[in-house]
Amino acid sequence: MKIIQVGAGGFGESWLEIVMIAPEWEVAGVVDINQNVLKKVKEKWNFSDEKLFTSLDECLKKVKADALLNVTPPEFHKEITVKGIKSGLHVLVEKPMADTLKNAEEMVEVAEKYRKKLMVSQNYRYRKGARSLRKFIEEGLLGNISYCNLNFQKGPKFKGFRIKMEYPLLIDMSIHHFDLLRYILGKEPVSVYAESFNPCWSWFSGDACLNIIFEFQDNIRVNYSGSWVSKGKETPWDGEWEIYGENGTVIWNEKIKFISEGKEEEVEMISMEREERDYSLLEFYRSIKEDREPETSGRDNIKSLKMVFNSLKAIKRGRRVSFI
Ligand SMILES: NC(=O)c1ccc[n+]([C@@H]2O[C@H](COP(=O)([O-])OP(=O)(O)OC[C@H]3O[C@@H](n4cnc5c(N)ncnc54)[C@H](O)[C@@H]3O)[C@@H](O)[C@H]2O)c1
Numbered sequence: 001m002k003i004i005q006v007g008a009g010g011f012g013e014s015w016l017e018i019v020m021i022a023p024e025w026e027v028a029g030v031v032d033i034n035q036n037v038l039k040k041v042k043e044k045w046n047f048s049d050e051k052l053f054t055s056l057d058e059c060l061k062k063v064k065a066d067a068l069l070n071v072t073p074p075e076f077h078k079e080i081t082v083k084g085i086k087s088g089l090h091v092l093v094e095k096p097m098a099d100t101l102k103n104a105e106e107m108v109e110v111a112e113k114y115r116k117k118l119m120v121s122q123n124y125r126y127r128k129g130a131r132s133l134r135k136f137i138e139e140g141l142l143g144n145i146s147y148c149n150l151n152f153q154k155g156p157k158f159k160g161f162r163i164k165m166e167y168p169l170l171i172d173m174s175i176h177h178f179d180l181l182r183y184i185l186g187k188e189p190v191s192v193y194a195e196s197f198n199p200c201w202s203w204f205s206g207d208a209c210l211n212i213i214f215e216f217q218d219n220i221r222v223n224y225s226g227s228w229v230s231k232g233k234e235t236p237w238d239g240e241w242e243i244y245g246e247n248g249t250v251i252w253n254e255k256i257k258f259i260s261e262g263k264e265e266e267v268e269m270i271s272m273e274r275e276e277r278d279y280s281l282l283e284f285y286r287s288i289k290e291d292r293e294p295e296t297s298g299r300d301n302i303k304s305l306k307m308v309f310n311s312l313k314a315i316k317r318g319r320r321v322s323f324i
Pocket residue numbers: 006007008009010011012031032033034037056071072073074076094095096121123160161172
């Protein structure tokens with residue numbers, strides 16, 4: 001199938017490498033408002049000028065395609081996605097699906113009205129670690145779960161849109177962890193209490209740290225502690241996970257370990273035909289071919305996005321926010 005990629009700088013550059021080698025997909029066009037980005041694409045991939053556009057409207061007029069991949073900053077996700085869908089394209093959009101819940105809901109509505117697939121590339125779900133942990137929990141080896149500690153510590157020196165965001169970690173990154181929580185626990189959130197802050201040495205203008213308590217279905221509590229300005233300890237991008245159940249504790253920190261009654265054993269990782277964004281692309285392709293909802297569809301992703309925006313409400317109001 002033919003795909004138009006919109007946004008080819010930053011993360012889009014590596015996306016293009018993935019799309020170019022995906023056997024299911026052919027790049028029909030690349031759109032980026034930045035001429036220098038297009039110049040780099042042209043040089044690297046030897047594309048003809050007919051495939052490169054600074055305007056999506058122009059591209060949609062001139063290029064025939066089945067789908068659109070949206071790798072622009074979040075504030076442009078809705079406009080580009082809706083335009084793509086209304087032009088008859090299925091859309092795979094980078095996380096976070098949109099910059100506001102309202103915009104995300106509108107994207108889902110338009111996709112349903114035009115009967116097009118809308119999938120969010122929640123690539124953290126499409127890795128061996130997350131899928132192996134989910135399997136372990138699904139099999140019931142931990143018994144009833146009561147609580148989970150999730151610690152995320154990184155110190156990336158980003159340039160661009162994140163530096164000026166009011167809540168960079170919450171809006172741009174935590175969606176990965178929140179989506180993983182729903183996926184791994186197999187439960188939906190019920191309420192949230194959240195605080196954000198910015199350490200004195202932070203290089204972000206907005207709050208780069210979070211302390212959040214979620215209550216999930218079946219009385220499960222999650223303690224989420226996150227920072228984007230750690231100058232010392234760093235965790236994996238997935239975070240460091242401890243899940244406590246009636247049969248013991250499962251720990252995920254690159255490897256997965258199960259501790260029960262003083263004994264510790266490593267949990268075997270499952271194998272996957274493809275991982276990460278390669279898997280997102282494959283799942284997107286299959287959902288179109290099989291005419292079914294993709295795993296991380298826009299509709300499903302609204303539930304993960306609500307965790308972001310209800311956390312934001314809780315931060316601003318200084319009290320617990322209910323999801324119901
Ligand atoms: N899943 C992940 O692990 C992961 C990692 C990094 C970034 N991302 C996501 O990818 C998206 C893009 O992030 P980035 O870091 O590449 O941003 P970026 O700012 O580095 O690059 C965005 C590109 O989009 C182009 N662009 C901006 N507005 C446009 C428009 N209206 N039409 C066409 N092109 C436009 C810019 O010129 C730029 O080349 C974000 O949603 C971000 O959260 C996801």
